[in-house]
Amino acid sequence: MSNQTEKAAKDTRSGEAMAGAQDEDVRSDLARVRVVLINTTHPGNIGATARAMKVMGLTSLHLVTPKVFPHADATAMASGADDILQRATVHDSLDSALEGCVLTLGTSARLRSLPMPMFDARRAARQALQESGTHEVAMLFGRERYGLTNEEMMRCQYLVNIPANPEYSSLNLSQAVQIMAYELRVAAIGEADVSLPPLDWEPVDNRQMERFFEHLEHTLLDIRFLNPRQPKKLMMRLRRLFNRARPDQNEINILRGILKASQEAAAKDR
């Protein structure tokens, strides 16, 4: 082998090794992005979602109270992606599907359904991938008929909209998953190229956030700030505030400490 050919052969090998390492990064970043379908009516949409995911390298499918599952229509529409269906987890609550997630993104066909921070699909995918290198991330998809409820949206840090015709903006559920899955793959490839620095903060997961919100509500009742007859609106606003702030572990500990001290002070005064 001439020096030239030897060098060319070596370059190809290291090129392949690099591509392999990059593939591995893409795979593991995508593995930590959950697709969560809520209360889906048509099993065919669940199957088509599995296919949309597998084509783009997503593997983690979570179903919250599907109307019918498993079902022959789901298997038929999944085509060769029935392994994703078999490994799908069925949950009886959103809480259970979000277990361990630090970031929840809620997709919505409607612009500004709730006055909440809204990303387009591409920006949302970049955000998801920035965090999925080290943490679990969830992407929620709503019911065919009426999407996500307000309560479900309030569990999200951001809403996500796929830009579409404003006069006809509602995609079929599995097609919405397909577009998001594609954007996630593109973002994952970009991520593997640039390798953004790791997050410098330790995010808290969904369960810790829920515990914080419960503690906050109890404290606001104890200090008589919250009117127990009308608690919903204030708590919605506070949820939005803290979800936007994305408090980290230390900050949540401080906030919980303040709540505890406030409760103790209120109890002493009584």
Ligand code: SAH
């Ligand atoms: N009629 C419902 C739309 C349901 S479409 C509504 O008005 O909300 C089913 C699901 O597909 C939605 O809940 C959402 O998760 C996703 N979806 C459809 N179109 C979308 C879009 N343009 N952007 C983001 N998600 C979309």
